[in-house]
Amino acid sequence: SQKIEQNSEALNIQEGKTATLTCNYTNYSPAYLQWYRQDPGRGPVFLLLIRENEKEKRKERLKVTFDTTLKQSLFHITASQPADSATYLCALGGMDSSYKLIFGSGTRLLVRP
C-alpha cells in the first residue's frame, strides 16, 4: 500500500541545536517533494521544494535532502529557535499530470529556550 511516514512523536530539542525531521514514503514515485510549516489552527506555509533530480536544497537555516533510492527526505533546521516550534509536513507531488499533493501527517517540533 502507499504510505507517507513522518515521526508521529514530537521532536524536542534545545535552542541552537539542529533539528532533523524525516519523511519516508513507499509505493510512490514523486517528481518532487515539498516541506511545509503549519502552526495550530492555521493553514500550511510553503518552505522548500526539491525535485527528484536534486540531492539537496538550502534556504537560509533550512536544508532538505531527497534520496529517491531510499525513498526518503530529511529536513534540517540549523541554529533552531523557539519560534521554529511548529508542525512540519512533507508532501509528495508530480505523480501524475495534475499538481495534487499527498501529505504526511507531520512532525511536531518543540524548541526549548
Added chain:
Amino acid sequence: GAVVSQHPSWVICKSGTSVKIECRSLDFQATTMFWYRQFPKQSLMLMATSNEGSKATYEQGVEKDKFLINHASLTLSTLTVTSAHPEDSSFYICSALRAGTSTDTQYFGPGTRLTVL
C-alpha cells in the same frame, strides 16, 4: 505576494444546514485551486481539485453532491457543505496554484473551522 484568503475563518451551524466557504487568491490568478480537510492531529486530505470554468474533480470517497465546488473566476473558488452533519465538523483548507508560472508550489489559505452542532 501569493496571498490566499478564506472566509469565514470559523463557522458554527446546526445540523442539516448548508455552509459556504470562500477561497480567494488576493494578488494572483489561480486556474487551479484545491480543497483539503484536516481532522485533529491528522494530515491534510485532498477532497477535490477545482478548475476555473470546469467541473471539479473529486477524490475517491468524497461525495460531490455533498461538497459542492464552484470555481467561478480566476480568483475565487467556493466550497458548499450541504446538509451538514456533526461528522462534517473539521478544518477546511484551500490552496491555489499561481497561473502562468512553472512553479508547482501551492499557496494555502488560513483555513476555516467548521463546527456542526
